[in-house]
Amino acid sequence: MNSPDISIIYRALNEDKFFEKSIIACKKQLLDDLTYEIILVDSGSTDRTLEIAEKYNCRIIHIPRHKFSFGRSLNWGCEAALGKHLVFISAHCIPAHNKWLINLLTPILENKVHYAYGSQIGSDESKFSEKQLFAKYFPSANQIPQDGFFVNNANSAITQHDWTKFRFDEHVTGLEDMVLGKRLIEEGRKIGYVADAPVIHIHEETMDQTKRRYYREALTLRTVMPDVHMNFKDFLRYLWIGILNDFKEAKKQKVLNNKALEIVLFRTMQFWGAYKGHNENRKLSREQKEAYYYPKIIKNSNLKKNLNLTKTKTSTK
DSSP: OOOOSEEEEEEESSOHHHHHHHHHHHHTOOOTTOOEEEEEEESOOOSSHHHHHHHTTOEEEEOOGGGOOHHHHHHHHHHHOOSSEEEEEOTTEEESSTTHHHHHHHHHHTTSOSEEEEEEEOOTTSOHHHHHHHHHHSOSSOBSSOSSOOOOTTEEEEEHHHHHHHOOOSSOSSOHHHHHHHHHHHTTOOEEEEEEEEEEEOOOOOHHHHHHHHHHHHHHHHHHSTTOOOOHHHHHHHHHHHHHHHHHHHHHTTOHHHHHHHHHHHHHHHHHHHHHHHHBOOOOOHHHHHHHHOTTOOOOHHHHHHHHHOOOOBOOO
16 A cells, blocks of 8 residues: 555544544545545543544554653654655644645645645634634735744644654643744745635633643743743733734624623733743643643642642743
């Protein structure tokens, strides 16, 4: 049997709600003569995620929770992949049309870039403020290649060759995509943004989970962009600007009355998480890391309490 041209790699933990819809959308892609396989890197799902993967003949890689990190899970998936081109998609992202995959890969196939990422749009379930973030970071025009190293692995692709040479950092608590993107740019590689390769990205997070996501990412951002600092005045300023801009857009869309509280809560969690991540000097224990990687399944009440109460020295820069 010949090796596939493309390996589509999911990483998941209890993602059965949207995973099947995502796989079905992948199987409807128009790819001409290109072939593909689907790989799931699962970190301990207890819902129907594994059942769905088996139903659609996905190759399943199991990563133990004590070894999980965002970068390591992708590396394991890439190591198992047989395709020359590696595509990453979140299990709660659904390709928006049947040319998503070929559009995403075309800049790589044409040797214009080495790492490509597609646009993301919200759904009816998405929070209003997150839709505004999608519009900001995923504009309507292609950038092939782009300036800078921003990239997002919820919807991206890279050559097997470049992944083999650089790999994902297995120790960062988030933004493993940007860490790799920065290394590629420093080595003279190119990154491209493909606006016409959209996925519907559905985040069903609590406000506390939103805060933890931005906290994790800020911990890494300190090393990726060491010149970027965030002090408490910045937090207040960004919060005010974020809320004000969202209020203006919500008013324009005539949904302000329904979305006002959600906007305030989301922006507060976003920027408070980012502020704490930028300023805390903290070395996470393995238990604490698991709590941040698996916020939906923490059952140990003492651990929850410790996560909320742990205080460390902070520095305002």
